[in-house]
Amino acid sequence: MTHPDFLWRNPDPGPSYDVVIVGGGGHGLATAYYLARNHGLTNVAVLERGWLAGGNMARNTTIIRSNYLWDESAAIYEHSLKLWEGLSAELDYDLQFSQRGVLNLAHNLGDVREGRRRVNANRLNGVDAEWLDPDEVRKFCPIINVSARARYPVMGATLQRRGGIAKHDHVAWALARRADAYGIDLIQGCEVTGFEITGNRVTAVETSRGRIAAGKVALAAAGHTSVLAEQAGIRLPLQSHPLQALVSELLEPVLDCVVMSNAVHVYVSQAHKGELVMGAGIDAYNSYGQRGGVHVIEAQMAAALELFPIFSRVRVLRTWAGIVDVSPDASPVIGPTPVDGLYINAGWGTGGFKATPGSGWVYAHTIAEGRPHPLAEPFGLDRFTTGALIDEHGAAAVAH
Amino acid sequence: MLLIDCPHCGPRDETEFHYGGQAGIAYPTGDVSDEEWAEYVFMRDNPKGWFRERWFHVHGCRTWFGVERHTVTHEIRKT
Ligand SMILES: Cc1cc2nc3c(=O)[nH]c(=O)nc-3n(C[C@H](O)[C@H](O)[C@H](O)COP(=O)(O)OP(=O)(O)OC[C@H]3O[C@@H](n4cnc5c(N)ncnc54)[C@H](O)[C@@H]3O)c2cc1C
Numbered sequence: 001m002t003h004p005d006f007l008w009r010n011p012d013p014g015p016s017y018d019v020v021i022v023g024g025g026g027h028g029l030a031t032a033y034y035l036a037r038n039h040g041l042t043n044v045a046v047l048e049r050g051w052l053a054g055g056n057m058a059r060n061t062t063i064i065r066s067n068y069l070w071d072e073s074a075a076i077y078e079h080s081l082k083l084w085e086g087l088s089a090e091l092d093y094d095l096q097f098s099q100r101g102v103l104n105l106a107h108n109l110g111d112v113r114e115g116r117r118r119v120n121a122n123r124l125n126g127v128d129a130e131w132l133d134p135d136e137v138r139k140f141c142p143i144i145n146v147s148a149r150a151r152y153p154v155m156g157a158t159l160q161r162r163g164g165i166a167k168h169d170h171v172a173w174a175l176a177r178r179a180d181a182y183g184i185d186l187i188q189g190c191e192v193t194g195f196e197i198t199g200n201r202v203t204a205v206e207t208s209r210g211r212i213a214a215g216k217v218a219l220a221a222a223g224h225t226s227v228l229a230e231q232a233g234i235r236l237p238l239q240s241h242p243l244q245a246l247v248s249e250l251l252e253p254v255l256d257c258v259v260m261s262n263a264v265h266v267y268v269s270q271a272h273k274g275e276l277v278m279g280a281g282i283d284a285y286n287s288y289g290q291r292g293g294v295h296v297i298e299a300q301m302a303a304a305l306e307l308f309p310i311f312s313r314v315r316v317l318r319t320w321a322g323i324v325d326v327s328p329d330a331s332p333v334i335g336p337t338p339v340d341g342l343y344i345n346a347g348w349g350t351g352g353f354k355a356t357p358g359s360g361w362v363y364a365h366t367i368a369e370g371r372p373h374p375l376a377e378p379f380g381l382d383r384f385t386t387g388a389l390i391d392e393h394g395a396a397a398v399a400h
Numbered sequence: 401m402l403l404i405d406c407p408h409c410g411p412r413d414e415t416e417f418h419y420g421g422q423a424g425i426a427y428p429t430g431d432v433s434d435e436e437w438a439e440y441v442f443m444r445d446n447p448k449g450w451f452r453e454r455w456f457h458v459h460g461c462r463t464w465f466g467v468e469r470h471t472v473t474h475e476i477r478k479t
């Protein structure tokens with residue numbers, strides 16, 4: 001099954017490329033695009049086992065923000081947000097990028113302190129951030145229940161006005177069209193099954209469509225990175241979990257911002273077409289099954305109704321899951337691996353859509369130059385040995 | 401939703417349990433290098449297939465126990 005090829009060719013694999021990217025999701029496509037645009041590398045193939053951007057790229061809730069706590073994260077996500085701000089024009093494609101503002105709600109004193117601290121940290125890093133008290137939350141988003149008698153009262157919120165959403169499919173198609181125009185081969189229905197390693201250098205990939213020689217190989221396979229890395233003899237600090245989301249039936253415009261809440265775990269926005277898009281937390285166990293438990297959805301719905309009593313009669317249209325790769329510090333892993341010429345971009349977990357252009361930018365640089373982009377450097381694999389973690393778990397309202 | 405067989409209480413709904421990750425991770429003894437310590441703290445298997453893992457019957461008998469579960473089909477084959 002492949003995507004129709006009206007925006008890009010649908011070529012067969014060639015015998016060899018300078019760079020082979022494994023995974024045709026947003027990150028793989030952005031990497032291909034920036035390899036060509038920023039580094040003049042066009043003898044490049046993106047190998048996708050299914051159809052282009054049919055993985056997490058097609059499944060996420062499209063929230064974009066850069067209000068992370070730690071300096072390293074703020075730097076890379078803000079770099080990405082700045083790229084988003086020019087991307088529709090640059091790619092000449094309407095990405096429906098909408099900077100409608102992202103609220104992260106606080107429901108207890110710990111949340112309040114964390115939120116205020118993050119606002120200050122964001123400002124010090126040049127990231128726009130505001131603190132809203134409950135009344136200001138109500139003014140900004142009138143349908144949120146800010147009653148003090150709620151089970152989890154809204155005690156305030158951080159607001160990033162430059163945050164928002166974009167149409168994920170459009171992003172993938174726009175990047176694919178441009179990468180294709182540079183002559184990059186986007187090859188669908190081509191699964192990487194192994195690596196040819198000579199000495200300690202990767203020289204080719206084995207695929208469901210034969211051997212493809214490669215000067216460099218760059219993994220961008222999201223939840224399946226551990227499975228692939230194992231084929232190259234590399235053990236990674238990643239665990240794959242299902243992450244679920246759902247959409248409602250179509251509604252008239254009722255919610256014009258993004259609302260996130262970690263404490264009662266739901267995040268909601270209204271798509272341009274009208275459906276409410278809602279995400280949950282990950283299912284606890286490891287899985288590649290692309291389905292999660294109904295109880296997770298139930299908890300997510302309970303949280304949504306607590307915050308938005310107005311949604312009580314809205315019907316759910318469909319639910320689904322993607323497989324996300326979670327790292328111990330909830331930060332991505334970008335950079336070289338112990339195998340020469342083999343690069344990794346993984347561990348974005350529940351929140352990598354917002355990073356799509358930034359991730360592609362720094363990964364392309366890392367691959368082209370053979371050493372990490374300065375923004376990517378802190379995210380190397382060695383941080384788990386040195387202890388220089390970038391611990392965003394809980395620190396930055398991390399689910400999306 | 402999983403149906404998990406607690407060795408004491410029998411098959412119960414997943415919501416009664418807490419997930420404990422990979423089973424059989426031994427605490428390192430003696431002098432450990434940074435690499436060995438990182439391996440112990442951060443590295444876990446992440447197979448697409450059978451996985452030996454720990455579950456805690458948190459809302460039941462409060463026993464930790466191991467099961468083998470398939471990470472694609474979610475089949476559980478022994479407790
Ligand atoms: C339900 C859900 C909600 C989310 N919400 C948000 C959000 O609101 N905001 C946000 O920032 N992030 C969000 N995310 C996370 C985000 O989707 C991911 O972090 C991001 O998409 C990962 O990068 P990617 O786009 O390249 O991954 P993917 O699109 O998954 O790309 C990886 C590709 O690799 C392919 N592949 C795997 N193995 C092989 C192989 N052996 N050979 C060839 N190809 C292979 C896959 O088929 C897949 O297409 C969400 C994720 C989910 C599942």
Ligand SMILES: [Zn+2]
Nearest residue numbers: 406409457461
């Ligand atoms: Zn029990």
